[in-house]
Amino acid sequence: MNTQQQYESYLKKTHLLGRIVSVVTLILLVGAPFAIGALLGSAPDLGKTLTGFLAVGLVWTVSSVVEFLVYTPMLGAGGSYLAFITGNLINMKIPCAVNAKELVDAKSGTPENEVIATLSIATSSLVTILVLAIGVALMIPLQPVLQDPRLKPAFDMVVPALFGAMAYKYYRKAPILALIPLCVMTLVFTLAPSLTGSTSFMIIPSGALAIALAYWFHIRDGRKAGGAEKGEKQP
Amino acid sequence: MEVLQSLNSGGVYLICGGIVAFIAAVCVVFMVRAWRAGLALGMDRTKMKRAVTASATFSVLPSVGIFLGVVALSGMLGTPWPWLRLSVIGALHYETQVADAAVERFGTAGGGMTLEIFPTVALLMSVCIMWGMILSALFNKKYTDRLRRAGEKPEGNGKKAGGFGDKAMAAMFIGMVSAYLGSYLGSFISRKPGPEGGAEYVSAVFSFRGPWMPLAVALAAALAMAVFTYFSEKKKMAWLDGFSIAGSMLIGMLVAAVLPA
Numbered sequence: 001m002n003t004q005q006q007y008e009s010y011l012k013k014t015h016l017l018g019r020i021v022s023v024v025t026l027i028l029l030v031g032a033p034f035a036i037g038a039l040l041g042s043a044p045d046l047g048k049t050l051t052g053f054l055a056v057g058l059v060w061t062v063s064s065v066v067e068f069l070v071y072t073p074m075l076g077a078g079g080s081y082l083a084f085i086t087g088n089l090i091n092m093k094i095p096c097a098v099n100a101k102e103l104v105d106a107k108s109g110t111p112e113n114e115v116i117a118t119l120s121i122a123t124s125s126l127v128t129i130l131v132l133a134i135g136v137a138l139m140i141p142l143q144p145v146l147q148d149p150r151l152k153p154a155f156d157m158v159v160p161a162l163f164g165a166m167a168y169k170y171y172r173k174a175p176i177l178a179l180i181p182l183c184v185m186t187l188v189f190t191l192a193p194s195l196t197g198s199t200s201f202m203i204i205p206s207g208a209l210a211i212a213l214a215y216w217f218h219i220r221d222g223r224k225a226g227g228a229e230k231g232e233k234q235p
Numbered sequence: 236m237e238v239l240q241s242l243n244s245g246g247v248y249l250i251c252g253g254i255v256a257f258i259a260a261v262c263v264v265f266m267v268r269a270w271r272a273g274l275a276l277g278m279d280r281t282k283m284k285r286a287v288t289a290s291a292t293f294s295v296l297p298s299v300g301i302f303l304g305v306v307a308l309s310g311m312l313g314t315p316w317p318w319l320r321l322s323v324i325g326a327l328h329y330e331t332q333v334a335d336a337a338v339e340r341f342g343t344a345g346g347g348m349t350l351e352i353f354p355t356v357a358l359l360m361s362v363c364i365m366w367g368m369i370l371s372a373l374f375n376k377k378y379t380d381r382l383r384r385a386g387e388k389p390e391g392n393g394k395k396a397g398g399f400g401d402k403a404m405a406a407m408f409i410g411m412v413s414a415y416l417g418s419y420l421g422s423f424i425s426r427k428p429g430p431e432g433g434a435e436y437v438s439a440v441f442s443f444r445g446p447w448m449p450l451a452v453a454l455a456a457a458l459a460m461a462v463f464t465y466f467s468e469k470k471k472m473a474w475l476d477g478f479s480i481a482g483s484m485l486i487g488m489l490v491a492a493v494l495p496a
Contacts, residue, residue: 003275003276003277005398006272006275006276006328007275007276010268010272010275011270011379014265014268015375015376016270016384017264017265018371018372018375019294019372019375019376019437020370021261022368022369022372023372025254025257025258025261025323025324025368026255026365026368026369026372028254028257029254029323029361029380030358030361030362030367031251032251032254032319032356032357032361033355033357033358033361034354034358035250035251036247036353036354036445037243037244037251037314037353037354037357038482039247040241040247040350040354041248041350042350042351042353042354043354044340044353044354044355044357044358045355047364048340048341048355048359049358049359050293051239051340052337052340052341052355052359053362054280057333057359057362057363058249060329060333060363060364060366061363063368064364064365064366064367064370065366066372067243067367068366068371068374069253069378070407072371072375072378072379072382073353073379073382073403073404074404074407075318076379077375078265078268078269078378079270080371080379081265081371081372081375082261082262082376083256084324084368084370084371085323085324085325085366085368086258086262086322086324087321087323087324087325087326087364087370088297088301088321088325088326089326090326090411091297091298091300091301091326091366092293092294092301093296094254094257094408094411095293095408095480096290096293097290098290098293098379098404098408099289099290099293099480100286100290100293100351101248101286103283103285103286103289103476104283104285105449106341108404109383110383111272111314112273112276114269114272115269115270115272115273115278115283116273116278116283116286117374118265118266118268118269119269119270119273119286120267120286120287120289120290121285121292122263122266122269123266123286123287123291123294124257124288124290124291124293124294125259125262126262126263126266127290127294127295127298128294128297128298128301128321128322129255129258129262129292129322130298131254131295131298131299131301131302132255132298132301132302132305132318132321132322133322134334135299135302135305135306136305136315136318137313139309139314142400142480149490151492153301153491153492153494154312154488154489154491154492155299155303155488156296156491157449157487157488157491158296158297158417158484158488159415159449159450159451160415160448160449160450160452160453160456160476160487161403161415161452161453161455161456161483161484161485161486161487161488161491162297162453162456162480162484163412163415163453163456164416164453164454164455164457164460164483164487165456165457165460165479165480165483165484165487166408166454166460166466166480167412167416167453167457168457168458168460168461168483169460169464169479170405170408170412171409171412171478172464173405174374174405174406174409176354176405177409178409178412178413179446181409181410181413181414181417182307182416182417183358184413184417185413185414185416185417185418185421186417186420186421187417187418187421188417188421188425189417189418189420189421189422189424189425189438190420190421190425190440190441191421192482193421193422193425193426193438193439193440193445194438195418195421196421197420198425199384199414199415199418201416202414202418203410203411206410206411206413206417207407207411207414208294208410209408209410210406210407210410210413210473211407211410212402212417213406214399214402214403214405214406215399215402215403217402218399219351225459
């Protein structure tokens with residue numbers, strides 16, 4: 001079996017495993033409230049769950065569809081099965097996988113990217129599971145440290161700290177490309193400050209704008225390169 | 236108090252802990268398979284180790300932040316359920332919002348949790364966010380196969396040259412960062428403290444009295460990242476790369492702890 005065939009076989013088994021594991025996890029997560037309810041002597045009210053879903057959940061459904069479409073190409077097959085099972089995509093898994101991919105210079109859509117993204121998401125998930133398990137085990141003695149008012153502002157700012165660091169990393173590579181969506185988003189949030197509660201949804205237009213601009217630059221650079229080649233060939 | 240005692244009972248821990256253990260086993264299986272596949276593809280072992288180390292160091296700080304989310308939610312939902320939700324599938328902003336909304340809709344007059352409504356709240360939290368996993372189970376293969384076909388052809392050693400795909404992914408990331416930084420800037424420009432003070436802010440276009448801490452933290456983290464990058468690139472300290480994001484985040488968060496709120 002050559003390398004390509006081995007890779008194809010790996011992908012095929014990954015899809016099979018990913019589907020089985022996703023379905024099992026789904027059953028466990030939906031089943032858990034029923035099991036806990038049985039333990040507590042009550043049961044979930046399906047009617048209330050439905051009305052609650054229509055009121056609260058539809059918006060998250062749209063978000064899930066977008067996340068699936070946007071993040072799957074970044075993470076590859078194995079990485080996305082794991083990421084959608086383990087969650088915390090925007091605040092951890094995506095930047096973590098992108099960081100790992102950058103470190104080893106793996107190109108999107110390559111077998112190398114598939115392997116690195118899966119390794120990265122699996123490692124990240126295990127670290128979270130471990131940290132949370134240790135934290136939960138130590139919860140009682142840790143309470144005074146964790147609830148120290150001096151630490152609270154720091155942990156409230158995990159996301160801004162993450163995006164500040166990532167901004168330097170990515171903006172310096174394409175400052176002009178970065179400047180336009182940043183200015184547009186700042187303007188949008190300035191004129192409609194109530195949107196700050198929906199920042200995760202504003203990723204969609206912001207990302208679309210950045211991709212459209214990147215495509216335009218890509219086409220323009222391609223034409224320039226083509227023009228230069230023609231110029232060199234002419235006597 | 237009695238409600239929390241029941242929600243923190245051994246049986247609930249067992250149910251939630253069992254699911255967390257299953258997911259941990261799944262992660263190990265995917266990791267071992269990917270490692271073996273990488274070796275079979277002829278990938279450099281050092282590169283894979285570097286990816287694992289960087290991902291581990293990268294994830295420690297956000298995981299501590301996620302754990303604090305467990306602490307925050309444990310007052311309302313007990314400890315085991317937030318532990319499960321934030322270990323598997325969940326995200327803090329989502330869990331917090333849905334749990335709050337659900338308790339508000341189904342809860343007692345005072346908005347508190349009862350043993351009667353807990354299973355309904357827990358089911359709603361599960362149902363609202365399961366669609367990514369369902370889509371992944373149904374369409375991941377079709378979608379990734381299509382993406383692979385749309386990509387460039389292999390170049391002998393199984394490695395493909397990066398085309399617009401890479402630029403699009405970088406652009407998507409730039410878009411994501413811009414949305415968040417734009418929200419911090421817009422929030423600072425067009426919000427002001429609410430009448431009740433504290434962390435409450437209300438809309439006030441061009442008042443320049445909104446929360447400035449996220450901006451200060453993002454700026455500090457970006458500056459720290461610039462320093463890390465300088466040493467990594469100019470001083471040939473490439474090993475710093477694996478710690479640059481986590482280190483920058485830590486410095487940004489320290490600024491939040493040091494600066495007056």
